[in-house]
Amino acid sequence: MNAIKLWYHKLGSPPYFYVFAGYIQPWLWTIAAVLAVAGLYGGLVLAPADYQQGDAFRIIFVHVPAAWMSLFIYGVMAVSAFIAVIWRPKMAEVLAMESAPIGAAFTLIALVTGSLWGRPTWGTYWTWDARLTSELVLLFIYLGVIGLYHAFEDPRQGARAASFLAMVGAVNLPIVHYSVVWWNTLHQGTTVRYFGPSSIAPSMLWPLLAMTIAAKFYYGASLMQRSRVSLLSLERGKDWVADIVRGEPTHG
Amino acid sequence: MAAAFRAMLQRDLLLAWRRRGDALLPVLYAVMVATLFPFALGPEHTLLARISGGVVLVTVLLSMLLSLDAVFRGDLEDGALEYLVLAPQPLALLVAARMLAYWLVTALPLIAVAPLLAYMLGLEGPAQPVLLLALLLATPLLALIGSVLTALTVGTRRSGMLLALMLLPLAVPIVIFAAGAVGAAQQGLPWVAPVAWLAAALALAVVLAPLACATALRIALDS
Numbered sequence: 001m002n003a004i005k006l007w008y009h010k011l012g013s014p015p016y017f018y019v020f021a022g023y024i025q026p027w028l029w030t031i032a033a034v035l036a037v038a039g040l041y042g043g044l045v046l047a048p049a050d051y052q053q054g055d056a057f058r059i060i061f062v063h064v065p066a067a068w069m070s071l072f073i074y075g076v077m078a079v080s081a082f083i084a085v086i087w088r089p090k091m092a093e094v095l096a097m098e099s100a101p102i103g104a105a106f107t108l109i110a111l112v113t114g115s116l117w118g119r120p121t122w123g124t125y126w127t128w129d130a131r132l133t134s135e136l137v138l139l140f141i142y143l144g145v146i147g148l149y150h151a152f153e154d155p156r157q158g159a160r161a162a163s164f165l166a167m168v169g170a171v172n173l174p175i176v177h178y179s180v181v182w183w184n185t186l187h188q189g190t191t192v193r194y195f196g197p198s199s200i201a202p203s204m205l206w207p208l209l210a211m212t213i214a215a216k217f218y219y220g221a222s223l224m225q226r227s228r229v230s231l232l233s234l235e236r237g238k239d240w241v242a243d244i245v246r247g248e249p250t251h252g
Numbered sequence: 253m254a255a256a257f258r259a260m261l262q263r264d265l266l267l268a269w270r271r272r273g274d275a276l277l278p279v280l281y282a283v284m285v286a287t288l289f290p291f292a293l294g295p296e297h298t299l300l301a302r303i304s305g306g307v308v309l310v311t312v313l314l315s316m317l318l319s320l321d322a323v324f325r326g327d328l329e330d331g332a333l334e335y336l337v338l339a340p341q342p343l344a345l346l347v348a349a350r351m352l353a354y355w356l357v358t359a360l361p362l363i364a365v366a367p368l369l370a371y372m373l374g375l376e377g378p379a380q381p382v383l384l385l386a387l388l389l390a391t392p393l394l395a396l397i398g399s400v401l402t403a404l405t406v407g408t409r410r411s412g413m414l415l416a417l418m419l420l421p422l423a424v425p426i427v428i429f430a431a432g433a434v435g436a437a438q439q440g441l442p443w444v445a446p447v448a449w450l451a452a453a454l455a456l457a458v459v460l461a462p463l464a465c466a467t468a469l470r471i472a473l474d475s
Binding site for chain 2: 141157168169179
């Protein structure tokens with residue numbers, strides 16, 4: 001227990017985190033790549049075509065993991081933002097701020113693939129469906145967080161302000177979702193549902209799960225890489241960065 | 253503490269009164285935007301009447317957004333904001349006075365002109381009082397939430413566009429419920445539920461927003 005606690009506190013130190021992230025990063029990239037290749041092969045080649053949607057359904061192997069990640073990353077960002085605002089450790093700020101662009105990218109992918117899928121299935125690229133609208137609002141929240149972070153001259157101050165916004169957004173997100181659902185039922189709603197109550201066939205399920213886990217590992221790898229770069233830039237006045245620039249080995 | 257609240261409110265209202273022309277700008281803007289809609293969509297009465305409630309609500313929201321930027325700017329520029337943060341009275345209380353003054357100066361004129369705009373667009377009958385009620389609940393909510401966001405951007409240079417980006421997701425539920433109430437009233441349906449939701453949100457925001465705004469100011473000023 002004590003060793004874990006010590007390790008956890010060490011991770012809060014930028015030089016130690018830099019070395020640790022550099023160590024696990026290749027593993028995360030490798031696992032993400034292997035799972036993504038397996039999942040894409042399973043999903044695009046091995047899985048049979050859907051009896052209703054034909055081959056159009058195959059986009060779910062990208063769309064569904066991206067949509068899940070858009071919410072998952074927001075959760076991670078909101079928790080780190082909460083920690084950053086309350087206890088102000090530097091690493092929580094870095095992790096929250098570097099999560100935001102990745103989350104925004106996944107949200108955008110989910111929106112684009114969703115609308116590409118909607119064209120042959122629903123007959124339109126865009127409809128004001130509750131899920132689509134909530135996802136669009138989520139993208140705006142992400143963009144607001146990123147914009148606020150970069151609007152400050154002092155990155156730490158920007159990170160704290162943007163973290164606060166991320167917390168406000170976390171409270172707002174369920175409100176938006178339920179109000180949009182309410183609004184959508186007040187108007188004429190879309191009648192086509194994603195999957196319906198029927199369960200998904202195993203030959204389609206395993207590639208989907210593989211892609212989901214691949215997306216998680218990709219997020220981890222990308223977050224590690226982005227955080228390392230961000231740390232180098234934030235700590236550019238410190239000795240340990242100077243050591244790295246000079247090519248001397250660091251002892252985190 | 254009540255004296256500090258009153259002094260703050262008095263000061264803000266007096267400052268607004270000395271420059272009363274500024275308070276008219278959002279109203280002018282709202283009138284302009286609402287007038288442009290019939291030109292863009294054609295003078296067909298049924299279409300305009302159907303969208304009138306939504307148009308007025310969005311117009312009011314945009315005019316408030318236009319003036320939100322100024323909530324703390326004057327105090328930031330002359331350094332009074334630092335004194336407010338350092339004052340012995342709780343910052344949340346002083347901020348609440350500022351929010352109230354902002355609402356009185358900006359939103360009340362808009363609410364006064366909104367029924368006229370709505371009538372010009374063809375909103376009639378029982379929907380008119382519902383629109384007024386929805387505005388009376390939605391504008392303070394927007395003022396409270398908007399002030400929190402403005403406080404966050406206080407330390408930045410270019411905050412206008414950013415403020416719009418940040419306010420949009422938070423304004424979505426307000427617009428949905430306010431416009432939903434007006435739309436339901438127009439169709440003769442019960443409209444109490446969305447209005448009650450707005451009132452509940454306002455009650456929550458009156459308590460939480462000043463605290464959040466004080467925190468945001470402290471973060472933005474880094475103290």
